[in-house]
Amino acid sequence: MEDGGVPRPPEDGVPVPVLPAEVVSPLLAELELVCDIWSADAHMAREHARQAATIAELARRRSASRDAAYGPRGGPGPDSRAMRPAALADVSDDFVSELAVIRHCSEAEAGRLGAESLLLTTKLAPTWSELYAGRLTVRKARILLDLLGDADEEVAAGVQARVLPGAEACPPGRLADRARYHLYRLDADAKERRRREAERRADVHVERTADDLGRLVIEGPLPAVHAARDAVDQYARWMRADGDDRPMGVLRSAAALDLILRPWDTSRPPVTAQLHIHAALSSLRPDAPAGAAPAELDGQLISAAQCRELLASLDMLNLGSAPTGGAVHVAIDDPATGETLAVASRAELRRAAGLGRRIRRRSRRGHPAEATGLSGGAGDDGPGLRPPPPTRGYRPTAAQRRLVTARDRHCRMPGCRRRPGRHDLDHGRAFAAGGPTACWNFCCLCRRHHRIKTFARGWSFTLLPDGRLIVRTPSGVSRHTRPPGWYHDPEPDPPWLDDLAPPDPLRM
Structure with missing residues (x-):
C-alpha cells in the first residue's frame, strides 16, 4: 500500500479497499x-x-x-x-x-x-x-x-x-x-x-438455478404438498424397478414433469406449451464453438448447446416436417443494431428465398403451361422479407402482433418482465390522435401497465422513433427501456427532460 492509505491496484486492475495508513496501526484496538x-x-x-x-x-x-x-x-x-x-x-x-x-x-x-x-x-x-x-x-x-x-x-x-x-x-x-x-x-x-x-396467495412460479436448470415451485396446503411429493417418489421407484438406473433425484424430477405435461395422454385435447427462443444462427450450427453466444428462452439465458438440444428434441431443426401442436417462427434481426426486421415461419422463409416456389405460366389462349420446378435453382429470385405494412384499422394484424411480440418479448414497462400472451399492443401515439397502426408505433404493455398508461393521473409514456419507451412518473422520475437486443447509439433525451434539470449557475 502506498503512503497515505491509497489502495494500489493489483495486477487484475481491481482495487482492494484498505484503511488509511494512519488508521491501521498497532494502537488501534x-x-x-x-x-x-x-x-x-x-x-x-x-x-x-x-x-x-x-x-x-x-x-x-x-x-x-x-x-x-x-x-x-x-x-x-x-x-x-x-x-x-x-x-x-x-x-x-x-x-x-x-x-x-x-x-x-x-x-x-x-x-x-x-x-x-x-x-x-x-x-x-x-x-x-x-x-x-x-x-x-x-x-x-x-x-x-x-x-x-x-x-x-x-x-x-x-x-x-x-x-x-x-x-x-x-x-x-x-x-x-x-x-x-x-x-x-x-x-x-x-x-x-x-x-x-x-x-x-398460493401460486406456481419458476426459480432459476445454477447451470441452466430451473425449479418449479408449487405452493399449497402442507398435507397436499407432502402427498404430491410421496406420489412422485413412488413413480420414481417404479421407474427404477423398470431398469432406469439414473439417480433417484433425477427420476423424481422426470416423473413430476411427466405427470404435469402427460406426453402419453392422447385422450384429451393437447395443451401446447409455447417457448420463445432467441438465438444467433451461428450458435445453432452443429459445429458451433464452445464459446458461442448464449440463447434466450422466455427471458432467461441458456447456453447455445442446451438450445440446440432443446430444438433437436422438439424436432424443430428439420425443415421437412413441422412439429405437432406448434410452429416455428424465425426473427430476422439487423446484425448491426439488433432491430427485429421481420418474423416468418419456415414456409414463409422458403417462399421469401424463392425455394420450392412453383410458377404456372398461361398461354394467350388461357391454357396452363407446364409447371416449373424450383425457380432460380439457388433460390435467389424470391420476393424477400419485409415488415408487415401499416393498416388503416385500430387493431393490429396478426403479422404485426407476431413481429411486435417477438421484438419486445415482454412488457416494456421499466422493471416488468411479464411474458408474451399477457400483453396488449399499445399505440405509442394514440390512434385517435392520428397515430398509425404500424409496428414502429406499437409496444407491448401488460394489462396492468396499459391501464396505468390510459387511466392513471400524472403518468407519461413516450415511444420514440429509435424504439425507446420513456416512462415518466407523477413524481417526475423518468426511466426508459429498449426492445431486448437493440444496440443503438445514445440519443438525446426528450425535450421535456430539460424542464426537470436544475438551472446552470454559469448561464444565469
Missing part, C-alpha cells in the same frame, strides 16, 4: 473495529427507518380516491386486488408501479417495501422508533413486520410492549419465537388467519 461494525449496523437501521418514513409519506399522497375518478376500467383487476397487501388498501393502485420505477426495482419488491413502510409508521410505530434509534436491526424489524402485519392494533401494541425492551440483545431466531409466543397468547386466531392468508 480490536474493540474499536467492533464498535465500527456496530456503528455501521446502527446507521443502516436509521437510514432504513428514514426511507420507510419517506415512502409512507409518498404513499399517503397517492390516495385510492385517485382510482375512483376513472370508473371500474381504471381500477385494479381481480387478480391485482387479491394479491394486494392489506396495508396498501387505501393507496392508489399505481403507487407500487411508481415506486418500482423510482427505485429501479421489481414491483414485487416495491409492493413489499411500500406495505412495510406504511406498517412501520402506523401500527408498528414503536418498532420504527427502535429501528431509527439503531437498537433494532433491519432483519429483526422485518421479523416483527411478518408476524404483526395482519394483527389488530391492540394485539400488535401488546406484543411490541413485551418483546421490544430486550430485542437489542436478542438473536433474530429467539426474537421471532418470543413474538410468536406472545402473539398466539393475545390472539388465538392469529395462526389460523395467517394460514388462510398464505393459502389465498
Whole structure:
C-alpha cells in the first residue's frame, strides 16, 4: 500500500479497499473495529427507518380516491386486488408501479417495501422508533413486520410492549419465537388467519438455478404438498424397478414433469406449451464453438448447446416436417443494431428465398403451361422479407402482433418482465390522435401497465422513433427501456427532460 492509505491496484486492475495508513496501526484496538461494525449496523437501521418514513409519506399522497375518478376500467383487476397487501388498501393502485420505477426495482419488491413502510409508521410505530434509534436491526424489524402485519392494533401494541425492551440483545431466531409466543397468547386466531392468508396467495412460479436448470415451485396446503411429493417418489421407484438406473433425484424430477405435461395422454385435447427462443444462427450450427453466444428462452439465458438440444428434441431443426401442436417462427434481426426486421415461419422463409416456389405460366389462349420446378435453382429470385405494412384499422394484424411480440418479448414497462400472451399492443401515439397502426408505433404493455398508461393521473409514456419507451412518473422520475437486443447509439433525451434539470449557475 502506498503512503497515505491509497489502495494500489493489483495486477487484475481491481482495487482492494484498505484503511488509511494512519488508521491501521498497532494502537488501534480490536474493540474499536467492533464498535465500527456496530456503528455501521446502527446507521443502516436509521437510514432504513428514514426511507420507510419517506415512502409512507409518498404513499399517503397517492390516495385510492385517485382510482375512483376513472370508473371500474381504471381500477385494479381481480387478480391485482387479491394479491394486494392489506396495508396498501387505501393507496392508489399505481403507487407500487411508481415506486418500482423510482427505485429501479421489481414491483414485487416495491409492493413489499411500500406495505412495510406504511406498517412501520402506523401500527408498528414503536418498532420504527427502535429501528431509527439503531437498537433494532433491519432483519429483526422485518421479523416483527411478518408476524404483526395482519394483527389488530391492540394485539400488535401488546406484543411490541413485551418483546421490544430486550430485542437489542436478542438473536433474530429467539426474537421471532418470543413474538410468536406472545402473539398466539393475545390472539388465538392469529395462526389460523395467517394460514388462510398464505393459502389465498398460493401460486406456481419458476426459480432459476445454477447451470441452466430451473425449479418449479408449487405452493399449497402442507398435507397436499407432502402427498404430491410421496406420489412422485413412488413413480420414481417404479421407474427404477423398470431398469432406469439414473439417480433417484433425477427420476423424481422426470416423473413430476411427466405427470404435469402427460406426453402419453392422447385422450384429451393437447395443451401446447409455447417457448420463445432467441438465438444467433451461428450458435445453432452443429459445429458451433464452445464459446458461442448464449440463447434466450422466455427471458432467461441458456447456453447455445442446451438450445440446440432443446430444438433437436422438439424436432424443430428439420425443415421437412413441422412439429405437432406448434410452429416455428424465425426473427430476422439487423446484425448491426439488433432491430427485429421481420418474423416468418419456415414456409414463409422458403417462399421469401424463392425455394420450392412453383410458377404456372398461361398461354394467350388461357391454357396452363407446364409447371416449373424450383425457380432460380439457388433460390435467389424470391420476393424477400419485409415488415408487415401499416393498416388503416385500430387493431393490429396478426403479422404485426407476431413481429411486435417477438421484438419486445415482454412488457416494456421499466422493471416488468411479464411474458408474451399477457400483453396488449399499445399505440405509442394514440390512434385517435392520428397515430398509425404500424409496428414502429406499437409496444407491448401488460394489462396492468396499459391501464396505468390510459387511466392513471400524472403518468407519461413516450415511444420514440429509435424504439425507446420513456416512462415518466407523477413524481417526475423518468426511466426508459429498449426492445431486448437493440444496440443503438445514445440519443438525446426528450425535450421535456430539460424542464426537470436544475438551472446552470454559469448561464444565469
